[in-house]
Amino acid sequence: MTGSLGAFQSRLGRALIGEDTCPIDPHSAGFRFTMTVRRSWCEGRTMIAGRAVLTVMPDGERQRLIGEYVDQGGGAAFFLAAESEAFLAFLAPRLPDPSHALTICRMGRALAKARLGASMFVPSRQPDRAGPIGRGSHAALVRFHADPGAVMMALNGGKLPPVGPPDHAVLFAPGLPNLFRTATEAEAALWAELPVADAPPALVARLLMEGVLAYPA
Amino acid sequence: MPGPLGVGFGCHLALPDALYTPDLLDFVEVTPEVFHREENIRGSIQLVPDRKLFDAARRRCRSLPVTMHGVSLSIGSAHGFYEPCLTMMDRLRGKWQFHWYSEHLHFQTTLDANGEAANTGIPFPLPPTEEAACLVAGRAAFIQRRYGVPFLLENPVHYLPDLPADPEIGDEFGLMERIIALSGCGQLLDLHNLYCNAINFGFDPITALDRIRLDRVGEIHVAGGSWRDGFYMDAHDGLVSEPVWDLLEQTLSRAPLIPGVVFEILDEYLERLGPDGIARELERARSIWRRQHPVAEAAA
Numbered sequence: 001m002t003g004s005l006g007a008f009q010s011r012l013g014r015a016l017i018g019e020d021t022c023p024i025d026p027h028s029a030g031f032r033f034t035m036t037v038r039r040s041w042c043e044g045r046t047m048i049a050g051r052a053v054l055t056v057m058p059d060g061e062r063q064r065l066i067g068e069y070v071d072q073g074g075g076a077a078f079f080l081a082a083e084s085e086a087f088l089a090f091l092a093p094r095l096p097d098p099s100h101a102l103t104i105c106r107m108g109r110a111l112a113k114a115r116l117g118a119s120m121f122v123p124s125r126q127p128d129r130a131g132p133i134g135r136g137s138h139a140a141l142v143r144f145h146a147d148p149g150a151v152m153m154a155l156n157g158g159k160l161p162p163v164g165p166p167d168h169a170v171l172f173a174p175g176l177p178n179l180f181r182t183a184t185e186a187e188a189a190l191w192a193e194l195p196v197a198d199a200p201p202a203l204v205a206r207l208l209m210e211g212v213l214a215y216p217a
Numbered sequence: 218m219p220g221p222l223g224v225g226f227g228c229h230l231a232l233p234d235a236l237y238t239p240d241l242l243d244f245v246e247v248t249p250e251v252f253h254r255e256e257n258i259r260g261s262i263q264l265v266p267d268r269k270l271f272d273a274a275r276r277r278c279r280s281l282p283v284t285m286h287g288v289s290l291s292i293g294s295a296h297g298f299y300e301p302c303l304t305m306m307d308r309l310r311g312k313w314q315f316h317w318y319s320e321h322l323h324f325q326t327t328l329d330a331n332g333e334a335a336n337t338g339i340p341f342p343l344p345p346t347e348e349a350a351c352l353v354a355g356r357a358a359f360i361q362r363r364y365g366v367p368f369l370l371e372n373p374v375h376y377l378p379d380l381p382a383d384p385e386i387g388d389e390f391g392l393m394e395r396i397i398a399l400s401g402c403g404q405l406l407d408l409h410n411l412y413c414n415a416i417n418f419g420f421d422p423i424t425a426l427d428r429i430r431l432d433r434v435g436e437i438h439v440a441g442g443s444w445r446d447g448f449y450m451d452a453h454d455g456l457v458s459e460p461v462w463d464l465l466e467q468t469l470s471r472a473p474l475i476p477g478v479v480f481e482i483l484d485e486y487l488e489r490l491g492p493d494g495i496a497r498e499l500e501r502a503r504s505i506w507r508r509q510h511p512v513a514e515a516a517a
Binding site: 012013076 | 250254255256257258265289294295296324325326327328329330335336337338339341343344346348349352375376377378379380381417445446447448450
């Protein structure tokens with residue numbers, strides 16, 4: 001074999017995304033079939049990675065966005081969490097705003113972030129440290145444009161409710177049971193206006209415990 | 218090679234517990250990545266157990282011996298294998314006894330234009346060259362020493378007819394033989410992969426058995442597949458292909474001391490067979506293994 005193994009592999013890897021010439025005959029039936037299988041795997045992984053948001057999209061739109069993502073090199077990640085994060089980041093700017101699809105996309109990213117934080121989360125006992133309190137690095141607040149329960153029902157085959165004003169706030173954080181819960185008006189207001197020096201201490205203490213708020217690292 | 222275990226099956230949590238009893242199975246083949254998540258923790262990529270799934274897998278396997286069958290190592294990547302996989306295996310080794318550890322002889326990451334590791338999206342076979350053999354052999358020997366159990370490499374399925382090759386290595390059989398000779402590791406002989414390659418490249422799989430170091434085979438895989446676009450695919454989508462059962466008979470008649478036989482099926486096709494259908498495939502594998510395996514036959 002001429003050239004090193006590393007050069008062969010890198011060239012093949014770049015050829016898969018159209019950035020180099022293929023070190024194997026790209027016209028051979030075997031290579032073309034390999035590319036067909038690869039495409040199907042990448043599309044399948046993308047479908048799983050974005051299952052929730054894709055569920056509420058029309059068929060044609062779903063296929064178009066998956067195709068565009070895979071054309072750009074997506075769908076190749078080995079582990080689902082990385083693929084999911086990359087695909088939802090790709091989708092977010094391409095979805096209508098406002099729309100339930102965008103809300104579900106944001107929810108997926110918020111849930112992934114909270115889940116990541118949960119593996120190393122240590123609750124703050126009290127707001128007993130000096131310095132400003134900020135949003136937790138693994139927390140998020142997502143505003144739904146309808147009752148969140150009704151939107152979730154649509155993921156299981158129900159009908160999506162009409163898109164209304166963003167009046168339904170849901171908190172995601174590593175210290176919350178199941179990683180999320182409905183936010184109260186006071187919590188949503190605090191989240192929107194942080195840092196707030198005169199926030200009620202009991203509210204701040206609870207949100208610190210849940211990982212919604214945090215002292216800067 | 219390790220002592221005989223018998224017939225094994227993957228750890229599929231969607232199936233009922235009742236399937237995982239010594240009445241049907243002799244061991245469970247665990248793919249640890251299924252029960253882990255990849256996370257970037259303070260700048261370091263790690264495979265973190267998904268506690269719920271991991272604990273369920275432990276409970277599922279409690280009454281049976283376990284082997285580990287990894288899927289993320291990418292042992293043939295020239296730029297380096299996937300290190301979080303071995304960190305995960307290090308943690309598992311301390312908590313969960315396994316009889317051997319197997320991985321796939323392929324690569325699934327390469328370096329991109331920026332010199333970063335990038336997934337290929339599908340595993341690729343290694344070119345049969347001395348460089349590839351030496352690279353993998355060094356890593357395989359290291360892993361075998363590290364865990365103190367046999368390390369087995371699985372022969373891959375692929376559809377590429379014109380991989381660059383060194384004449385002294387020749388083909389996939391020459392590559393596996395050279396790696397085994399250099400490293401002292403064993404082979405996981407996937408008979409369905411062998412059968413797919415035989416169909417797609419036009420060679421006789423029975424004759425090919427002559428080119429395999431059967432004395433170094435620690436485990437056999439059997440599975441089913443399907444046709445697509447004129448190629449026979451390693452789809453793991455149902456019943457074991459009949460010619461693969463024949464290959465199992467042939468292989469075990471030549472090498473009756475091979476320690477284990479595993480029936481493989483993907484999670485998404487479990488419903489197609491159902492627990493009863495799966496139990497029948499396991500029973501068939503067990504009857505062949507017991508017929509050919511002198512120790513097991515005596516014990517039975």
